[in-house]
Amino acid sequence: GAGVSQTPSNKVTEKGKYVELRCDPISGHTALYWYRQSLGQGPEFLIYFQGTGAADDSGLPNDRFFAVRPEGSVSTLKIQRTERGDSAVYLCASSLDPHRSLASEDHGYTFGSGTRLTVV
Amino acid sequence: LAKTTQPISMDSYEGQEVNITCSHNNIATNDYITWYQQFPSQGPRFIIQGYKTKVTNEVASLFIPADRKSSTLSLPRVSLSDTAVYYCLVGPHKNQGGKLIFGQGTELSVKP
Numbered sequence: 001g002a003g004v005s006q007t008p009s010n011k012v013t014e015k016g017k018y019v020e021l022r023c024d025p026i027s028g029h030t031a032l033y034w035y036r037q038s039l040g041q042g043p044e045f046l047i048y049f050q051g052t053g054a055a056d057d058s059g060l061p062n063d064r065f066f067a068v069r070p071e072g073s074v075s076t077l078k079i080q081r082t083e084r085g086d087s088a089v090y091l092c093a094s095s096l097d098p099h100r101s102l103a104s105e106d107h108g109y110t111f112g113s114g115t116r117l118t119v120v
Numbered sequence: 121l122a123k124t125t126q127p128i129s130m131d132s133y134e135g136q137e138v139n140i141t142c143s144h145n146n147i148a149t150n151d152y153i154t155w156y157q158q159f160p161s162q163g164p165r166f167i168i169q170g171y172k173t174k175v176t177n178e179v180a181s182l183f184i185p186a187d188r189k190s191s192t193l194s195l196p197r198v199s200l201s202d203t204a205v206y207y208c209l210v211g212p213h214k215n216q217g218g219k220l221i222f223g224q225g226t227e228l229s230v231k232p
Contacts, residue, residue, distance in 0.1 A: 004163070031218055042207055042222030043164065056219060091163050095218055109218065111163025 002026075004112035006092050012118045013082055021077040021115045025094030029108065032075050034067055035091040037114070043091055049075060050097075082119045089114040124208045129227040138195045140226050142208030145189050153184060153191045156207045158225070164207060168193070195228075203230045 005024040013019050025032050031050055035043035045059040049069045057067075064082075069075040079086055095109040125143040132138045144153065152171055156164035168175055170182040170191070181194040195202055205225040 033219065035220075035222075040224075042225050043220070045219050045221065048219055059219075093163065093220075109166060109220075111165070113162050 004092055004094050004110050006090075006112040006115050008115060009113065010116045010118075012120060015082060015084060015119055017082055019079050019082055019117065021079075021090050021117070023075045023077070023092030023094075023112060025073065025075070025092070026108065026110055027073075028096070029094035029110075030072070030097050031095045032069060033093040033095075034075070034077050035093065035111075037089045037091055039088075046077070079117075082117075084119045087117055087119045089116050124210060124223045126206075126208050126223065126226045128224060129229070131229050131231065132198055133231050134199055135197050138198050138202075138228060138230075140193045140195075140206055140208075140228070141190060142193070143190050144208070144210050147188050147210050151210045153182065153188070154209045154211065154220075155180070155182065155193050156209065156222075158205045158207065164222075167206075198228075198230045200230050200232065202228065204228060 004026055007022045011019060033048050034046040036046055037043045047054055047060055047067050048056040052069055052072045064080045067075060067077045077090060091111055091114045093109060093111040123146065126140060130140060152169050154169040155167045157167050158164040168177055168180050168182045170184050172184050172188060175182045183192040183194065193206060205227050207222050207225040209220055209222060211220060
């Protein structure tokens, strides 16, 4: 597609429920990133995929959060036993292989519009 | 990773030039300086990137002094549509796999 697509755009769930957030990256982008953005804050890194594997999951806050990218394209962020503190906008980004160049313009680093998750 | 510091908010009027300065005292030799713009309900969007001296594109200019410990994003003749949050980042760093570290950003409000 032309850009990074995230679905749903909004998700309201009850505390304790399980949710899945989907990211469809730009075709051909091998790298995929998940970020979380709380109100009034900058995006916070969660996890990075290079191809199918999670190359860096150091930003995942705890073991309730998990992400997969089984075919190296679409990714799903999964949150178990949601808590009210999980409420935030979850952003996905994709890029060309970031190890090829340091410059963002060469990467084509592109963010989606995010999924706003509200846990009530 | 180098930490960045920038003003929390700025106000301006249409047609004025806006300069947002960012401090990054611990910038590493391999680090680039990158600025992103974010509108409400959208993801951040790349504006400009530089390593040293001055970079200019159709949207903005980026001024970086010789010591690279700070940088200034310059937006010429702002309009209401430039109202957004602007983030200064140091990176992406090759060893970090393109992970971006955002600070709190500067909320720019442009008034008529």
